[in-house]
Amino acid sequence: MISVLIITYNESLHIERCLESVKCISDDIVIVDSYSTDNTEGLAIKNGVRFYKNSWVNHSNQINWAIDNIDFKNDFIFRIDADEYLTPELVAEIKEVFSNQVDKKINGFNIKRRTYFLGRWMKHGGYYPTVLLRIWRKGKARCEDREMDEHMVLTDGDSTFLKFDFIDHNLMGINSWIDKHNRYSEKEVIEYYKSLSGRVESYELGEAKKNRLLKNKYYKLPLFLRSFLMFIYRYLLRLGFLDGKEGLMFYVLQTFWYRFLVDSKIYEKENDVNV
Incomplete structure (x- = not known):
């Protein structure tokens, strides 16, 4: 199994959809919230996750704060945004990959993001596939210190690729x-x-x-x-x-x-x- 990290702020519209998609691949779901004013915390706790609060600076600060301050239970961490979710095919692939011992040389997994806009997959325009490092071995990656377009990057070892996609589908309009x-x-x-x-x-x-x-x-x-x-x-x-x-x-x-x-x-x- 792997741990899951979700960064939130006022994500009551999305959070249960996200949690539903990741709970079958993880026994350790962690949310770091920047003091939401909606029902994000209540919905998260109802779903049995570990819920932390940290003042907002930017995404990279929240992610690195979680890496530095939270004791994740598993060897690998999967970061996903609240308005994202896993396809059933990716769920099955992750279960298969992590049911066995991962090669010690592999410290990260790159995954394809599929973006939806107003309910439609943006399949063309060069937006698909966007390949991102979203799973990393604990202690082997950091988030770039950037205001925008921050990426998780390995500090050691190699990465490989998963075949199937995760979905980025914001419902806010x-x-x-x-x-x-x-x-x-x-x-x-x-x-x-x-x-x-x-x-x-x-x-x-x-x-x-x-x-x-x-x-x-x-x-x-x-x-x-x-x-x-x-x-x-x-x-x-x-x-x-x-x-x-x-x-x-x-x-x-x-x-x-x-x-x-x-x-x-x-x-x-x-x-x-x-x-």
Whole structure:
């Protein structure tokens, strides 16, 4: 069996769905909550998990706080967000893999994320598969110290890949998505200037390194133009239009609106614009 780590804040809409999908692969489910004001805690405790509270700084701080302060019962830890859940195929695969002794050289497992938007799988546009290190041997991984796009990275040993997917399906709707990504854009600007100054901590391994190199190339493109190019790349060249009306909304919002918003905030900062 493996331990499961879930970071939460006001996740009463999602938490039981997530817990239902992981309870059959784990006898040690741990939630680290940043003082939710909804019924997240009550629903979690009803489901028999270990529930901790820690003040919010960012995702990486919460994850590393859990790694440093919680005694996980099992040799491997699986991190999953509250609005994510496992496919039945992934559940079966995890049970099979961890029913036997894992090779001591393997300290991590990469898993494919399948993103849904307004109930539809974003299968094209280069968003699938997004491969992430989500299972690691206890004591052998850290989360990058970043405001945005933080990755779990191994500090020792090798990783391998699982065949099946987990699902990222937030149920909160468009208004919540826009509010969340407006907050994300502030963090993205912070990370942008950190990268320029060389103050970003990163182990630069595996999938994290590949994603970082791609983002560095993106930020070398001209301000504002790059958001248009990103949309064209995702929606047209990577066939995002095959994801229907939901795909049109997703790629406009995610690869154009959000990236244009980040650039607008960079422009505002660099030109000392007074509103």
